[in-house]
Amino acid sequence: MEQKQLIEEIIKLKKERDAIILAHNYQVPEVQDIADIVGDSLALSKHAANTSHKVIVFCGVHFMAESAKILSPDKTVLLPARDAGCPMAEMVTADRLREMKAKYPEAAVVCYVNSSAEVKAEADICCTSSNAVKVVESIKNKQIIFAPDQNLGSYVAKKVKDKEIILWKGFCITHKRVKVDEVKKIKELFPDAKILAHPECEPEIQALADFLGSTSEIIKEAREIPEKDIIIGTEEGVLHILRKENPDKNFYLLSPGLICQNMKKTRLEDVYLSLLNMQYEITLDEDIRLKALKTLDKMLEIS
Ligand code: 13P
Ligand code: SF4
16 A cells, blocks of 8 residues: 555544554654654653543554553553564563562662563552653652663662662663764764763763753753754654754764664554554553552652
């Protein structure tokens, strides 16, 4: 099918199914353009929790669609690309987290949303990259296990001085590809440019950035700063909206490695097939869902 026809079919099926299409900022341009909402993990969770539509088509990776199902159990939640997972989310399991909790019985567990429902069910509260500092500050315990992203965790540890943060050793394979040398080179090429980066980058990269934030916070910052040359230290999908919103600015990717293969798995055709065949539906064990829901609800209460 031609792209134009695919788009028409998606719009038609969306109405018939009473569906909403949510897409993460890292999705390919044509998927972002067909979506009802494009945003960061926090914004998409909020939309998933509050939508009145019967069906949620989640263009992102598995943990995001799963979070939507945790928050909206009565909706049918579809992940168009069945094998779109997040390698970071797989770096922590519920069993290993339980072992860590046994080792630090006084610690509260803060779980980055990039994790499975089973892992969330073992946590005290969830966070995203846009509210991690606020979430950690809201906790009374002095000791905190932060899982699974050690880079976001160390970013939080620098901001919240009165806590002992025990870092899980997980990381994003995409943001890990950025090398200090690449940052130095691009800074030489564009000496007046600002570097806006994601806290999933390693601490040495974070230290060289002018601004750190979630994907939507980066997009907002790029809109507001006066600089014409902006270097982006997160997955290349954000360039689509950045260039659309700021035609008079120049955006450069910090590293050619900033492409997440999993985020690129969803094509327009997958969105069409998802609505046509109602695939691939997310299902959850109710006991796990309820435990995971508590941690997401707590997060949404404070952000
Ligand atoms: P945010 O959009 O919340 O910044 O998430 C980044 C990410 O890596 C999602 O997988
Ligand atoms: Fe996971 Fe990183 Fe891809 Fe996000 S960008 S889905 S954290 S691998």
